Amino acid sequence: MNNAVILAGGQGKRMKADIPKPMFKVLGEPMLEWVIKACEGADITELCIVTGFMSEVIDEYLNGRYESVIQSERLGTGHAVMQAVPFMKRRSGGNTLVLCGDAPFIDSKTIGNALKLHVSEGNSVTVITAEIENPKGYGRIVRSGDGISCIVEEKDANPQQREIREVNSGAYWFKTDDLLEYLGELTQNNSQGEYYLTDSVFIALNKGRRVNAYISENPDVVLGANDRKGLLELNTAARMAVIEKHLENGVEFTCTDGVVIGRDVVIESGTEIMAGTQLRGNTVIGKDCRIGPNCIIDNCEIKDGVSLNYVQAFESVIEAGVKIGPWVHIRPGSHIMSGVKIGDFVEIKNSTIGEGTAVAHLTYVGDSDVGKKVNFGCGTVTVNYDGIVKSRCEIGDNCFIGCNTNLIAPVKLGKAVYTAAGTTITKDVPDYALAIDRGVVKIKEGYSLRKLKKRLEKE
Ligand code: UD1
Ligand code: CA
Numbered sequence: 001m002n003n004a005v006i007l008a009g010g011q012g013k014r015m016k017a018d019i020p021k022p023m024f025k026v027l028g029e030p031m032l033e034w035v036i037k038a039c040e041g042a043d044i045t046e047l048c049i050v051t052g053f054m055s056e057v058i059d060e061y062l063n064g065r066y067e068s069v070i071q072s073e074r075l076g077t078g079h080a081v082m083q084a085v086p087f088m089k090r091r092s093g094g095n096t097l098v099l100c101g102d103a104p105f106i107d108s109k110t111i112g113n114a115l116k117l118h119v120s121e122g123n124s125v126t127v128i129t130a131e132i133e134n135p136k137g138y139g140r141i142v143r144s145g146d147g148i149s150c151i152v153e154e155k156d157a158n159p160q161q162r163e164i165r166e167v168n169s170g171a172y173w174f175k176t177d178d179l180l181e182y183l184g185e186l187t188q189n190n191s192q193g194e195y196y197l198t199d200s201v202f203i204a205l206n207k208g209r210r211v212n213a214y215i216s217e218n219p220d221v222v223l224g225a226n227d228r229k230g231l232l233e234l235n236t237a238a239r240m241a242v243i244e245k246h247l248e249n250g251v252e253f254t255c256t257d258g259v260v261i262g263r264d265v266v267i268e269s270g271t272e273i274m275a276g277t278q279l280r281g282n283t284v285i286g287k288d289c290r291i292g293p294n295c296i297i298d299n300c301e302i303k304d305g306v307s308l309n310y311v312q313a314f315e316s317v318i319e320a321g322v323k324i325g326p327w328v329h330i331r332p333g334s335h336i337m338s339g340v341k342i343g344d345f346v347e348i349k350n351s352t353i354g355e356g357t358a359v360a361h362l363t364y365v366g367d368s369d370v371g372k373k374v375n376f377g378c379g380t381v382t383v384n385y386d387g388i389v390k391s392r393c394e395i396g397d398n399c400f401i402g403c404n405t406n407l408i409a410p411v412k413l414g415k416a417v418y419t420a421a422g423t424t425i426t427k428d429v430p431d432y433a434l435a436i437d438r439g440v441v442k443i444k445e446g447y448s449l450r451k452l453k454k455r456l457e458k459e
Pocket of ligand 1: 009
């Protein structure tokens with residue numbers, strides 16, 4: 001059975017933060033997740049993750065999705081794979097893919113094509129390699145004839161070998177049973193005193209087994225991050241690759257400054273994404289929308305022709321033709337129906353806003369079911385929380401809510417209810433009624449003139 005072992009024991013000291021290196025994020029996802037998804041995309045779903053530094057952080061992240069084993073001492077890549085021996089023994093007869101958890105750009109196609117080569121040639125080991133401009137730091141692929149003879153690490157290489165530009169990506173396919181055999185023969189005889197997994201190539205050749213390299217069409221498969229600068233470079237490369245994909249699909253960008261789009265985001269053609277906009281998670285955006293400047297859209301479904309300007313929206317659905325912004329917060333669980341207009345300084349949380357409703361300014365709508373063509377006056381507040389429980393407000397179609405109305409939940413306004421400005425609603429209002437809660441205004445003529453005189457005398 002084909003399976004994969006992902007090496008994720010590293011600390012990443014040069015990152016200067018106490019989290020395991022594979023947990024550093026590229027486009028909002030841990031590098032480890034990129035590697036896992038590359039496996040899943042190639043239909044490799046039997047995974048074993050080797051953890052080491054702060055293993056609990058990785059285990060918590062995996063949340064039981066895949067098996068993990070701890071490498072309690074960091075004695076090299078070969079030693080890391082040794083921790084997965086029981087996992088591999090249970091999968092005898094198959095092929096094992098070994099991957100680095102901190103090289104996020106390994107892709108499903110490379111994994112799949114390398115496996116095809118591995119199987120069709122009957123290889124014992126197939127090393128995934130790439131030819132790169134600057135091979136510094138990587139293991140070099142030493143070739144003889146049309147095969148490879150060994151992998152030599154930078155620190156062990158002679159000057160001539162250091163000139164080689166074909167490098168080891170750190171990803172390989174092995175026959176599982178052969179790998180189990182080679183692991184038992186690794187030694188620590190090298191400049192770093194580590195068990196090098198790369199020595200298995202040499203061991204295999206010595207036993208007369210077939211070894212070959214699969215040169216990846218995508219040289220980025222080798223890229224990893226050793227420090228913050230490297231991580232930024234990975235993010236920049238990934239960010240631009242995603243934007244290019246959307247450009248090809250007919251999405252418009254006049255300026256990509258500050259634009260960060262997650263890999264799984266879907267955008268239809270004719271939509272424009274403006275500067276400072278971050279689109280995250282499984283967000284889906286329809287046709288002919290205008291998103292930005294300066295929006296954060298996280299796991300939302302946005303239908304056609306929507307316009308969002310300075311909006312932060314999370315886990316919500318926004319139907320066609322809605323206009324929102326500027327400075328609006330749409331919190332999880334909201335459903336904004338078509339034709340709605342939402343203006344400045346409005347917060348919507350866990351609420352449905354019916355078709356054609358207007359919430360123009362300075363309003364909080366939380367835990368509410370709002371009907372069609374409702375008009376919210378400035379400063380309306382749904383008072384949904386009494387400090388202990390959260391309750392809902394129901395607002396019928398065609399209601400007209402006066403400025404500064406408080407709706408003390410749970411409460412229901414019927415159809416076409418009017419509330420007078422400044423009213424605090426504490427009980428249900430029937431259809432077609434006006435609710436008014438207002439003290440009598442007393443006018444004291446000339447009062448301020450007397451005050452004004454006193455003030456002027458003081459000056
Ligand atoms: C390794 C390869 C090198 C290759 C490079 C690609 C060896 C000896 N060298 O070198 O040929 O070009 O990867 O990036 O294999 N890890 C553990 N436990 C350990 C050691 C490492 O889990 O004891 C993990 C790391 O977290 C990392 C991966 O294995 O995810 C690679 O380890 P790293 O130390 O970065 O190997 P390199 O020296 O870069
Ligand atoms: Ca490395």
